[in-house]
């Protein structure tokens with residue numbers, strides 16, 4: 001048995017995409033997702049994406065981080081799945097239904113409405129999420145935003161100078177975040193430009209994080225640091241994020257199909 005896959009990426013944040021509507025896919029669990037995502041012994045990716053039929057949208061997208069954890073949202077993968085779909089799509093996720101459509105030579109996604117309540121992030125105890133009274137070494141006073149998944153955002157003078165490979169996993173697993181957290185370090189360049197690096201929950205340092213760009217832009221706007229439409233530049237390239245008057249977060253950027261292949265599930269310990 002061979003299971004076809006499409007290798008895709010959004011600004012270098014890379015995915016193995018399986019379409020269970022088009023071919024038989026073995027039951028997905030954390031072990032198999034992590035084995036396929038492994039860059040040494042598997043196909044290799046930041047997130048494993050499984051497309052399934054949906055009863056409430058055009059398709060359902062399940063998202064597994066490289067460590068095998070299944071999560072609610074992935075901005076870059078939503079654009080990738082939108083590209084595969086070809087036309088405007090309503091995509092069911094664990095965070096709800098998001099909408100993608102071709103736009104400006106890339107894909108535009110309506111990511112929905114951000115949440116700020118401490119228990120919606122979620123945090124372990126009540127506090128102000130606009131300027132949180134907490135810190136880890138030189139990183140302090142973050143803002144927290146949930147855009148389907150949880151993000152902590154630190155505004156710093158130079159995000160490239162932060163040792164995110166060391167501090168990211170400490171913050172991701174701090175007991176303050178009962179569901180762990182994606183860690184963003186951001187530098188405001190102007191009223192319409194932000195530089196951003198992200199330590200992703202369950203995946204580590206990535207070249208880009210779509211939800212991280214959305215959460216960071218919203219955090220900057222809430223703090224009055226930028227206008228309501230900004231370019232967020234990640235190591236892999238820029239995304240445009242807008243917070244509409246209706247309160248919705250719109251993300252626009254590229255998605256790319258890299259190559260297609262197939263794998264034998266038996267090689268990953270799946271019984272025939």
Ligand SMILES: N[C@@H](CCC[C@H](N)C(=O)O)C(=O)O
Nearest residue numbers: 074075076149201209210211
């Ligand atoms: N790369 C994604 C985010 C993937 C999920 C994230 N690591 C989490 O655990 O919430 C994006 O582009 O948004």
